[in-house]
Amino acid sequence: MATILRYESRVGQLLRSSQLRYAAAYVLITSAVLLFLNIYAPIMIRKLTYSAQRNAILDKAQLIVSSFSNQESLDANKVGEAAQSVQDLYTARVVMTDGGGRCLYDSLDPENRSLRLVLYPELAEALAGSDAVYIRYESEYIISKAAMPIVAYNRIIGAVYLLERDPDQAALIAGLQRTILWISVGLEAVVVLVSLLFALVFSRRMGKLFVSIRKMQDGDYSVRLPERGHDEVARLGQAFNELARRLNQSEEVRKQFVSNASHELKTPLASIKLLTDSILQNDMDPDTMREFVADVGNEADRLTRLSAKLLELTRLDTQPVEERELTALEPVADRVLRMLTPLARKQGVRLELDCPPGCGVLSAADDLYQILFNLAENGIKYNTEGGFVAIRTDVAGDSLLICVEDSGVGIPDGEKPHIFERFYRVDKARSRKAGGSGLGLSIVRDMVLRNEGSITVTDRPGGGSCFRLSFPYYPMPEEDLS
Numbered sequence: 001m002a003t004i005l006r007y008e009s010r011v012g013q014l015l016r017s018s019q020l021r022y023a024a025a026y027v028l029i030t031s032a033v034l035l036f037l038n039i040y041a042p043i044m045i046r047k048l049t050y051s052a053q054r055n056a057i058l059d060k061a062q063l064i065v066s067s068f069s070n071q072e073s074l075d076a077n078k079v080g081e082a083a084q085s086v087q088d089l090y091t092a093r094v095v096m097t098d099g100g101g102r103c104l105y106d107s108l109d110p111e112n113r114s115l116r117l118v119l120y121p122e123l124a125e126a127l128a129g130s131d132a133v134y135i136r137y138e139s140e141y142i143i144s145k146a147a148m149p150i151v152a153y154n155r156i157i158g159a160v161y162l163l164e165r166d167p168d169q170a171a172l173i174a175g176l177q178r179t180i181l182w183i184s185v186g187l188e189a190v191v192v193l194v195s196l197l198f199a200l201v202f203s204r205r206m207g208k209l210f211v212s213i214r215k216m217q218d219g220d221y222s223v224r225l226p227e228r229g230h231d232e233v234a235r236l237g238q239a240f241n242e243l244a245r246r247l248n249q250s251e252e253v254r255k256q257f258v259s260n261a262s263h264e265l266k267t268p269l270a271s272i273k274l275l276t277d278s279i280l281q282n283d284m285d286p287d288t289m290r291e292f293v294a295d296v297g298n299e300a301d302r303l304t305r306l307s308a309k310l311l312e313l314t315r316l317d318t319q320p321v322e323e324r325e326l327t328a329l330e331p332v333a334d335r336v337l338r339m340l341t342p343l344a345r346k347q348g349v350r351l352e353l354d355c356p357p358g359c360g361v362l363s364a365a366d367d368l369y370q371i372l373f374n375l376a377e378n379g380i381k382y383n384t385e386g387g388f389v390a391i392r393t394d395v396a397g398d399s400l401l402i403c404v405e406d407s408g409v410g411i412p413d414g415e416k417p418h419i420f421e422r423f424y425r426v427d428k429a430r431s432r433k434a435g436g437s438g439l440g441l442s443i444v445r446d447m448v449l450r451n452e453g454s455i456t457v458t459d460r461p462g463g464g465s466c467f468r469l470s471f472p473y474y475p476m477p478e479e480d481l482s
Helices: 002-016 018-066 076-087 121-127 167-217 232-281 286-318 329-347 367-381 428-433 440-450
Strands: 093-098 103-106 132-137 142-152 155-166 325-328 350-354 359-363 388-396 399-406 454-459 465-472
Touching: 018 132, 018 142, 018 155, 018 167, 093 121, 121 132, 121 142, 121 155, 142 167, 155 167, 167 232, 232 286, 325 329, 329 350, 329 359, 329 367, 329 388, 359 367, 359 399, 359 465, 367 388, 367 399, 367 440, 367 465, 440 454
Parallel strands: 350 388
Antiparallel strands: 093 103, 093 155, 132 142, 142 155, 325 359, 388 399, 399 465, 454 465
8 A cells, every 4th residue: 555655656746747847848849840740741742743743744745736836727637646646655645626625536535536525624724825734632643634735827726635643653642641650650659758768767866856855954964866977967966965065064063063162161160160169168268268259250251251252153154244344454453462462461472563554454344353363362372471472464466464473382283284173272271271262263264264365374483383364455545544
């Protein structure tokens, strides 16, 4: 029963599919073409045959007429001899009349010369001075009728009438019609079979695609389609596989992100829980109480920073790119270093700025500030006392190059490919102590990319790191520099 239901379901899907409609359209088009061929070809064959028959029968009539062109009247004996010579050329009937339409000779009754009137329409036209030819096709014969006036000394002295029945040409036309018909039927049968086969194959391939899409809707991003062929369905399958791969990758990143975010949030929450439990369960002097409360505040600040960075990542991932505007680099870099001056003094780090005026970056609001702030802040946090953090710029062709370098501990070569990954830390213990969440560089990377820039990291000669940014260069207008 289940097999019958599945079969009926497949048949129903096929009947409703667009492929079957396309196949039906192909069948209709080819049927129309073959129908036209079956109508047009016999007509042209008949026209050609009729033309050949017309010329042949007129030549025979002309042969008789030419033998009387120098006579003033028709003689019955000579008429019979001339008609007999034409009849030997397989003419079914020969009739000759005088100028008044009286019969001088009839091949069906050559001995009867009763001078009866012959009232055939063809003879009437001939006696009026015109050649007359009529040809028609019957089931077994092509019947040809022709009449031609006999003119002597500019006077019509009689007429000749010929009748032919040609079964061979009729059989040839009928055979050609049957051959064309059977060929058309065979071709149409092949077209129907090929169209149905195409519809079944195409429907099966599309069915696999729909099944894969349903699996993807259910959350299975590992499904793949075979990439065979080079047609539209194959290209659609390739696009589907690429989409499935990206969705699977995004799902893995999402799961990893949720796992990492949960872990990062769990650590300060656990610390706060432990500190508050200690405060509640133990009698503490005011100084110890103040120290525990300060630790709770630090963990709360850490949670606040982490939440802010998670919100920033969510904004970058979900919101469209804001409208960008031309921003002067020097004032932004100067403001960044001024904001970080207290932290730099506390760490014993020197800040430097080497940025010529007139350099502009086409950036979304506050993105340039956030990029430079995060990089410079990292350079300060992971530096050594007496070190420095510098922002230097240069113009190379159509590109504006920005280097944020420091004299800190540097980044091992094996860690460089991963530093822009979310929640990744080079030195986890030191990063936690410095208040890092592993999200700052990921935010920087996303902001740089959405502003049509690029970012790389290299070792600085003498120790430390250099983050190199590249943006399209735009010179600032003079009125904006004043």
